[in-house]
Amino acid sequence: MSQLVRYEVRDRVAVVTIDNPPVNALSGGVPEAISEAVERAGQDPAANAIVLIGAGTTFIAGADINIFKELRTREQSIERSSAIHARLTMLEDASKPLVAAIHGHALGGGLEFAMACHYRVAVATARVGQPEVHLGIIPGAGGTQRLPRLCGPALALEMCTDGRPVDATRAREAGILDAVIAGDLLDGAIAFATARAAANERRRTRDLREKIGDRAAGIAACDAMRAALGKTARGARAPFAAVEAIEAGITLDFDAGSRREMELFADCVLSTESKAMRHLFFAEREVAKIPDVPKDTPSRKITRAAIVGAGTMGGGIAMAYANAGIPVLLKDVDQATLDRGLAIIRRNYESTVSKGKMTPEAMATTLARITPTTSYDGFGDVDIAVEAVFEHMDLKKTTFADLGRVTRPDTILASNTSTLDIDELAASSGRPAQVVGHHFFSPANVMKLLEIVRGHDTSKDVIATSLKLAKQLNKVGVVVGNCFGFVANRMLAYYMRESYLLLEEGASVSQIDNALTDLGLPVGPFGMQDIAGIDVGWRIRQHLKSSGKTRAEGPQSAVPDRLYEMGRYGQKTGAGWYRYESGSRTRIPDPIVDDVAAEEAVRRGVTRRAVSNEEIIARIMTALANEGARVLEEGYAIRASDIDVVYVNGFGFPRHRGGPMFYADTVGLATVLARVNEYRARFGDYWQPSPMLKKLASEGRGFHSDAE
Numbered sequence: 001m002s003q004l005v006r007y008e009v010r011d012r013v014a015v016v017t018i019d020n021p022p023v024n025a026l027s028g029g030v031p032e033a034i035s036e037a038v039e040r041a042g043q044d045p046a047a048n049a050i051v052l053i054g055a056g057t058t059f060i061a062g063a064d065i066n067i068f069k070e071l072r073t074r075e076q077s078i079e080r081s082s083a084i085h086a087r088l089t090m091l092e093d094a095s096k097p098l099v100a101a102i103h104g105h106a107l108g109g110g111l112e113f114a115m116a117c118h119y120r121v122a123v124a125t126a127r128v129g130q131p132e133v134h135l136g137i138i139p140g141a142g143g144t145q146r147l148p149r150l151c152g153p154a155l156a157l158e159m160c161t162d163g164r165p166v167d168a169t170r171a172r173e174a175g176i177l178d179a180v181i182a183g184d185l186l187d188g189a190i191a192f193a194t195a196r197a198a199a200n201e202r203r204r205t206r207d208l209r210e211k212i213g214d215r216a217a218g219i220a221a222c223d224a225m226r227a228a229l230g231k232t233a234r235g236a237r238a239p240f241a242a243v244e245a246i247e248a249g250i251t252l253d254f255d256a257g258s259r260r261e262m263e264l265f266a267d268c269v270l271s272t273e274s275k276a277m278r279h280l281f282f283a284e285r286e287v288a289k290i291p292d293v294p295k296d297t298p299s300r301k302i303t304r305a306a307i308v309g310a311g312t313m314g315g316g317i318a319m320a321y322a323n324a325g326i327p328v329l330l331k332d333v334d335q336a337t338l339d340r341g342l343a344i345i346r347r348n349y350e351s352t353v354s355k356g357k358m359t360p361e362a363m364a365t366t367l368a369r370i371t372p373t374t375s376y377d378g379f380g381d382v383d384i385a386v387e388a389v390f391e392h393m394d395l396k397k398t399t400f401a402d403l404g405r406v407t408r409p410d411t412i413l414a415s416n417t418s419t420l421d422i423d424e425l426a427a428s429s430g431r432p433a434q435v436v437g438h439h440f441f442s443p444a445n446v447m448k449l450l451e452i453v454r455g456h457d458t459s460k461d462v463i464a465t466s467l468k469l470a471k472q473l474n475k476v477g478v479v480v481g482n483c484f485g486f487v488a489n490r491m492l493a494y495y496m497r498e499s500y501l502l503l504e505e506g507a508s509v510s511q512i513d514n515a516l517t518d519l520g521l522p523v524g525p526f527g528m529q530d531i532a533g534i535d536v537g538w539r540i541r542q543h544l545k546s547s548g549k550t551r552a553e554g555p556q557s558a559v560p561d562r563l564y565e566m567g568r569y570g571q572k573t574g575a576g577w578y579r580y581e582s583g584s585r586t587r588i589p590d591p592i593v594d595d596v597a598a599e600e601a602v603r604r605g606v607t608r609r610a611v612s613n614e615e616i617i618a619r620i621m622t623a624l625a626n627e628g629a630r631v632l633e634e635g636y637a638i639r640a641s642d643i644d645v646v647y648v649n650g651f652g653f654p655r656h657r658g659g660p661m662f663y664a665d666t667v668g669l670a671t672v673l674a675r676v677n678e679y680r681a682r683f684g685d686y687w688q689p690s691p692m693l694k695k696l697a698s699e700g701r702g703f704h705s706d707a708e
């Protein structure tokens with residue numbers, strides 16, 4: 001028997017232990033070895049029952065995600081699924097009671113293995129789920145057929161479409177688990193299995209139909225889920241395929257339903273959507289690996305924090321810390337400013353409570369972690385101080401000088417600047433090794449991205465600590481270099497440049513926004529600016545102008561400045577790129593903006609024309625990929641996949657497109673390069689292909705090796 005699966009008999013129960021670190025994925029012969037062990041137990045006179053358990057920190061985290069890229073055709077996928085289904089049927093037909101003993105996670109194929117056992121027991125902290133939609137696929141080993149038989153269609157639909165695991169208590173109540181074990185899991189599972197053997201009981205999940213219930217009600221539940229997904233999963237395929245597979249289980253028998261699941265799985269696993277999402281799964285883990293900062297680099301524990309600046313960003317960052325259980329001082333210049341900031345924080349929490357996502361008690365505890373202050377008292381006790389004052393170099397430098405004075409020598413000093421030079425700030429602190437950029441994205445308590453900006457002197461342990469802290473704050477930390485706008489905003493400048501120019505050329509604000517939301521973005525460039533504030537961009541442009549710079553080379557549209565001059569700052573003033581009725585966030589197209597764009601087109605000698613949605617997407621995505629390549633070339637991002645992680649987590653770039661660099665690979669870099677050259681001929685020399693793009697395209701390669 002393989003080393004990955006161990007067999008022993010304890011108290012007349014065969015214990016089959018999977019030991020495939022780190023997460024007991026079903027790879028390297030694990031499924032075969034489990035079957036062998038169960039077969040052996042069936043014939044072992046010393047065993048009356050069987051327990052399947054995981055070694056280490058978890059039961060089984062599912063199939064090995066790497067194996068899906070081996071699947072090249074539908075037939076091959078269906079053949080492989082048939083073999084897994086047959087293996088699970090064999091487990092289910094075991095002649096002795098077979099009990100899955102779950103701790104940590106039973107996810108994907110892991111839960112499917114558990115559901116093919118006759119019974120499932122778990123510790124209270126265990127979680128079970130079908131997260132396949134996060135990989136652009138559906139459960140492929142009978143999950144869509146067995147899960148509704150255990151818990152009914154409603155919960156099965158929820159679990160297979162949102163992919164979130166459920167905890168042991170809920171799983172027990174719903175019927176997915178048969179018992180929650182209070183003491184030692186293996187002892188409890190052995191006792192449970194022994195009792196089933198004594199009573200001569202075995203229950204095959206595939207034989208259960210009662211929970212599936214009435215056919216018409218089941219179909220109605222599927223229809224309702226499709227309608228809901230129409231709003232929340234626009235452009236994605238896997239969640240809808242999961243509904244279809246569950247519906248097949250409601251209307252057909254187990255074998256026919258399973259067959260349908262295999263077909264749908266095959267369609268999904270071969271899709272670009274799935275390749276993109278699997279790419280992101282690994283990209284989001286890869287991002288924490290910094291070549292010259294090894295895993296064992298010492299990091300510090302962050303137990304207390306302080307934030308300077310109680311505005312929108314500072315308040316959101318304070319919430320992120322408080323949510324993670326870290327007490328935080330929140331400083332601003334005077335009591336009135338602090339009171340305003342705290343009132344917003346309170347309102348945000350109240351809104352979470354009113355949606356039932358937080359209890360009033362939890363709100364009180366979390367709020368109590370935020371201590372407002374108008375002085376630096378207590379800053380000597382914090383492990384990190386985050387500067388989130390107004391985006392102004394002199395002000396930030398003064399703040400860093402203060403922080404260098406009032407904090408301990410080992411306190412990390414982080415700046416939330418979105419554009420300013422970290423090294424300049426670091427110098428004013430007097431201890432540049434402790435200084436790092438922590439660039440949060442608005443709203444900072446919600447958005448997952450944290451750009452960790454590495455300055456020239458930032459120490460390795462500050463980088464290691466920042467990465468750990470990002471996880472603690474429930475963020476995805478991406479280490480980036482110190483260039484203007486870092487990675488996210490540097491590339492955004494090109495995204496915005498093309499949006500403005502397309503507008504001047506004749507596309508409307510809503511056409512451009514809709515083209516991007518159709519691609520899967522949550523909001524288009526103009527809707528986004530109306531949320532962020534047109535005044536914010538204006539201020540950055542003024543700062544740049546004063547130093548003779550522009551954010552992205554090429555024509556600088558005057559339309560955003562004109563809106564600023566008209567007092568149209570976005571949602572906060574009731575008008576920006578759109579207009580808004582009082583108290584509403586519904587975007588209403590405003591012909592005034594088109595008039596301004598038309599005037600600017602005349603001024604710049606641009607002939608207006610009908611612009612297609614395809615051109616909008618192609619121009620904007622090409623600009624992003626080309627600049628992304630430059631960011632890589634210049635070493636400001638470590639890997640192309642890091643840029644994808646930045647865009648997905650910072651700006652809601654659709655996961656099923658894999659990020660802007662992965663998307664470029666799916667378009668084909670030869671096509672992307674041809675577009676850059678075409679735009680250069682049409683619009684001017686400010687379009688220049690990056691050398692990296694040229695090189696990769698000429699070699700027939702992509703930014704990533706997993707995109708073919």
Ligand code: CAA
Pocket residue numbers: 022023025058061062063064065066105107108109110112131132135138139140141143282285286
């Ligand atoms: N396949 C391959 N590698 C996996 C994996 C999987 N299913 N699950 C985790 N890993 C790897 C990670 O890439 C990571 O590797 P590195 O250390 O080299 O970066 C390592 O295991 C540890 O993973 P995490 O960093 O994510 O560890 P964690 O403790 O934070 O989380 C977890 C553990 C909750 C299990 C999380 O890893 C997870 O959610 N895994 C994926 C679960 C999943 O999607 N399962 C479904 C697979 S598809 C399937 O099963 C289809 C089917 O029907 C047959």
